Amino acid sequence: KQEVTQIPAALSVPEGENLVLNCSFTDSAIYNLQWFRQDPGKGLTSLLLIQSSQREQTSGRLNASLDKSSGRSTLYIAASQPGDSATYLCAVLMTNFGNEKLTFGTGTRLTIIP
Amino acid sequence: DADVTQTPRNRITKTGKRIMLECSQTKGHDRMYWYRQDPGLGLRLIYYSFDVKDINKGEISDGYSVSRQAQAKFSLSLESAIPNQTALYFCATSVYNEQFFGPGTRLTVL
Numbered sequence: 464k465q466e467v468t469q470i471p472a473a474l475s476v477p478e479g480e481n482l483v484l485n486c487s488f489t490d491s492a493i494y495n496l497q498w499f500r501q502d503p504g505k506g507l508t509s510l511l512l513i514q515s516s517q518r519e520q521t522s523g524r525l526n527a528s529l530d531k532s533s534g535r536s537t538l539y540i541a542a543s544q545p546g547d548s549a550t551y552l553c554a555v556l557m558t559n560f561g562n563e564k565l566t567f568g569t570g571t572r573l574t575i576i577p
Numbered sequence: 578d579a580d581v582t583q584t585p586r587n588r589i590t591k592t593g594k595r596i597m598l599e600c601s602q603t604k605g606h607d608r609m610y611w612y613r614q615d616p617g618l619g620l621r622l623i624y625y626s627f628d629v630k631d632i633n634k635g636e637i638s639d640g641y642s643v644s645r646q647a648q649a650k651f652s653l654s655l656e657s658a659i660p661n662q663t664a665l666y667f668c669a670t671s672v673y674n675e676q677f678f679g680p681g682t683r684l685t686v687l
Contacts, residue, residue, distance in 0.1 A: 467619075495674055506581075506667060507678040552619070556674055562633070565610075565676060567619040 465490045467555055469568035476543060477576050484538040484571050486553035491531050494556045494563075498527050498538050500549040501570070507552065511538070543575045580604045581679035583668050589685045596655040598682050600668030608671040609651040611635075611643060613664040614681075620667065626651055658686045 466489045476482050486496070495514045499507040511520045511527040513536070519528040526539040540547055550570040557564050581602045590596055600609065610625040612635075622635030626645040640662060642654045655662055663686045668679040 497676065499678070504681075504683075506680040507669075509675060509677060512675045554620075554676075558674075563625075563674075564622065564636075567621075569617060569619040 465493075465555060465557055465564070465566045467553060467566050467568040469551075469553060469571050471571060472569070473572040473574070475574040475576055478543060478545060480543050481539065481541050482543055482573075484540070484551050484573070486536040486538070486568055488534045488536075488555050488566075490557065491534050492557065493531065494558045496527075496529055496536050497554050497556070497565075498525075498536075499552045499554065501552060502549050510551075545575045545577050548573055548575045581668060581670055581677055583666075583679040583682050585682060586680065587683045589687065590658055591687050592659055594658050596658050596684065598653045598666055598668075598684070600651045600653070600679060602649055602651075602668075602670045602679075604670050604672070604677065605648070606670035606672045606677075607648065609645065610669040610671070610676070611641075611651065611653045612667045612669065613637070613662075614667060615664050623653065655684075655686075658684075660686045662686050 468487045497512045498510040501507050513520050513529045524541040529536045550572045552570045554565050554567045584599045607628050611623040612620040614620045621637050623641050624643040625633050644652045666682045669676045
C-alpha cells in the first residue's frame with residue numbers, strides 16, 4: 464500500500480527566504496507526482512506535475528524535483544512571499560490496467576512571516 | 578467562471594437524511610472524482626468515473642453512491658447520513674493524469 468509522508472507538518476519562515484518542502488513515498492512504481500496548494504476554505508490548486516520519467520519541473524519561483532528510486536520529492540520555493548502562505552500537498556499517482564489511485568500526503572502548512 | 582464548481586458549498590444536515598452533492602465542470606474532461614478530506618488523514622478517494630455511466634469504487638465508498646449522467650456532471654449521494662461523514666468533500670477532474678479540483682463542500686452531519 465502506497466504511503467505518502469510530508470514532514471514537517473508546519474513550517475514558518477521569514478519573508479524573502481528560500482525554502483524546501485519534502486514529500487516521501489513508499490512505493491517507487493509511481494506514474495507521476497503532483498504538488499498542490501490549499502488555501503483555507505478553498506480547493507486545491509495544482510502547482511506542478513512531474514512525470515515518473517522526469518527529474519524536475521519549474522514554474523516561476525517554484526521548482527519540484529523527483530527521485531523515484533529513493534521515494535522522494537521536494538518543492539523549492541524561492542524568495543518566499545506572504546502570499547505563499549498555504550498548505551502544500553503532494554500526491555502520487557499509481558496506475559494498473561486502467562485502475563488508478565492518487566494517494567495524498569497530509570500536507571505541510573507554510574506560514575511566511577512578513 | 579470556475580472550471581469545476583460544487584454545490585452546495587456548505588451544508589448542515591441531520592443523521593439519517595439523504596444528501597446529494599453536485600459537481601459540474603466546463604473543462605470537457607472525461608475523468609471525474611470525489612474525495613473527502615479529514616484533518617490528519619489527507620484526501621481519500623470515494624468514487625471515480627472515466628466516462629458517462631462508468632463508475633468505480635475508491636478506497637472509502639461504503640455509505641456513498643454516485644451518478645454520472647453527463648460528461649459535465651458527477652453527483653455524490655449519502656443515502657442516510659451519519660456523523661462520521663462530516664468532512665470536506667472535493668470533486669476533481671483529470672486529463673493526461675493531472676487533476677484539477679473544485680472549491681469543496683463542507684458537510685456537517687449532526
